[in-house]
Amino acid sequence: MIGPPSxxxxxxxxxxxxxxVAFCRSICFYCDFNAYAGLSQLIxxxxxxxxxEIGMLPPSLSDRWPLGLRFRIGSIYLGGxxxxxxxxxxxxxxxxxxxxxxxxxxxxxxxxANPEDLxxxxxxxxxxxxxxxxxxxxxxxxxxxxxxxxxxxxGAAAIRAVEQARRAGFDNINLDLMFALPGQSxxxxxxxxxxxxxxxxxxxxxxxxxxEEGTPFHRWVMxxxxxxxxxxxxxxxxxxxxxxxxxxxxxxYEISNWARCDHRRCFQSRHNLRYWRNQPxxxxxxxxxxxxxxxxxxxxxxxxxxxxxxxxxxxxVEGESIEYIDQRRAMAETMFLGLRLVEGIAVxxxxxxxxxxPTDVYGAELTELAAAGLLEVTDGRIRLTERGxxxxxxxxxxxxx
Numbered sequence: 001m002i003g004p005p006s007x008x009x010x011x012x013x014x015x016x017x018x019x020x021v022a023f024c025r026s027i028c029f030y031c032d033f034n035a036y037a038g039l040s041q042l043i044x045x046x047x048x049x050x051x052x053e054i055g056m057l058p059p060s061l062s063d064r065w066p067l068g069l070r071f072r073i074g075s076i077y078l079g080g081x082x083x084x085x086x087x088x089x090x091x092x093x094x095x096x097x098x099x100x101x102x103x104x105x106x107x108x109x110x111x112x113a114n115p116e117d118l119x120x121x122x123x124x125x126x127x128x129x130x131x132x133x134x135x136x137x138x139x140x141x142x143x144x145x146x147x148x149x150x151x152x153x154x155g156a157a158a159i160r161a162v163e164q165a166r167r168a169g170f171d172n173i174n175l176d177l178m179f180a181l182p183g184q185s186x187x188x189x190x191x192x193x194x195x196x197x198x199x200x201x202x203x204x205x206x207x208x209x210x211x212e213e214g215t216p217f218h219r220w221v222m223x224x225x226x227x228x229x230x231x232x233x234x235x236x237x238x239x240x241x242x243x244x245x246x247x248x249x250x251x252x253y254e255i256s257n258w259a260r261c262d263h264r265r266c267f268q269s270r271h272n273l274r275y276w277r278n279q280p281x282x283x284x285x286x287x288x289x290x291x292x293x294x295x296x297x298x299x300x301x302x303x304x305x306x307x308x309x310x311x312x313x314x315x316x317v318e319g320e321s322i323e324y325i326d327q328r329r330a331m332a333e334t335m336f337l338g339l340r341l342v343e344g345i346a347v348x349x350x351x352x353x354x355x356x357x358p359t360d361v362y363g364a365e366l367t368e369l370a371a372a373g374l375l376e377v378t379d380g381r382i383r384l385t386e387r388g389x390x391x392x393x394x395x396x397x398x399x400x401x
Contacts, residue, residue, distance in 0.1 A: 015074060015282055016275075017075070019076065021078060022046070023035065023037075025040075029220075030209060044090075046286075054097040054284055073103045074270070076108070084113035084118065095109065108132065109131050109133065110134070111133070113161070115158040120167065134170050136173065145184055175205070176205045178208075179207070180208050186236055193245070197244070203257070203260070206256055207256055208234055209228060245258045257269065286301055286303045297317050297318070339383065345383070362398075369388075374387060374394065375388055
């Protein structure tokens with residue numbers, strides 16, 4: 001029998017804290033994140049709201065919470081939007097609020113940044129505040145492609161940002177790159193990879209452009225004005241990335257992520273690993289999502305409404321977003337999230353969490369996917385084959401349908 005999800009009530013339950021900064025100077029043509037341009041006047045009040053919301057964690061969900069839920073913060077991630085629009089003083093206030101909660105030793109503190117925001121003084125201030133991981137939104141080093149994406153910076157600014165971050169003492173830098181861009185050739189992508197490798201970041205995140213509804217790109221595709229690369233070219237680009245980064249000493253640990261690892265240190269994103277391992281996290285800010293205590297929920301999306309809710313001591317949670325995660329759903333999400341990882345899912349960990357083995361619940365699916373060459377079960381782990389990584393969505397849908 002499948003019962004309710006297990007609930008961790010120990011005070012040492014470790015979570016990731018996501019802090020959403022919902023502002024940008026301009027919105028990129030491909031972006032469907034909860035981000036807003038032209039609202040910078042709200043930033044001071046928004047920072048006040050973030051500080052207050054962090055102090056109220058976890059939010060009130062009426063009588064839904066079981067008793068005794070405690071947590072400590074194991075990682076902090078400032079994402080957006082554009083967190084680097086905040087001043088160092090504002091970021092310091094937010095991080096100070098987070099540190100009022102019990103915190104793990106040496107937590108990972110990440111901040112997403114656009115290259116044009118990263119001056120030497122600003123980077124040094126971030127380091128002094130305890131930000132120890134920087135994720136720079138490069139996307140590409142090609143100026144023409146950057147303009148096509150609606151990005152504000154040029155390729156030289158991205159290179160300069162990495163160099164300045166090194167001078168400020170950052171030794172854990174991620175670069176975000178995108179491929180399968182409109183008008184991008186395989187040679188263009190090879191040059192982007194070569195430039196990224198030359199900068200020697202500790203981590204790389206490579207994303208295949210997807211055309212999302214509601215974006216300018218989607219409208220232009222529907223109007224016939226935009227023609228993204230076809231699936232075969234996108235697959236060739238992904239294959240090139242796998243080979244090029246392996247040759248440069250990066251280990252792929254998730255479908256879209258690579259890191260340097262050796263006997264001294266591994267630079268995998270500790271915060272993002274929580275998502276892929278289906279572990280609890282709390283999100284603050286407009287539109288931020290949380291998964292905690294057997295529930296998933298999200299805050300209201302509009303920054304002004306979010307600020308008003310916090311200022312008037314109302315819950316920022318959008319009531320219609322609250323979803324109870326029963327054991328069946330928790331198992332399905334653990335499967336399709338965990339299969340994004342190259343390490344896959346440890347059968348023993350799944351059994352310890354849910355008191356059953358994956359084959360007890362998904363025996364038919366696992367057999368069929370293995371026969372199709374998309375999954376393998378070895379050394380007590382279920383993982384995607386290399387072919388499965390190219391066709392991941394065909395695997396994941398089998399656990400959520």
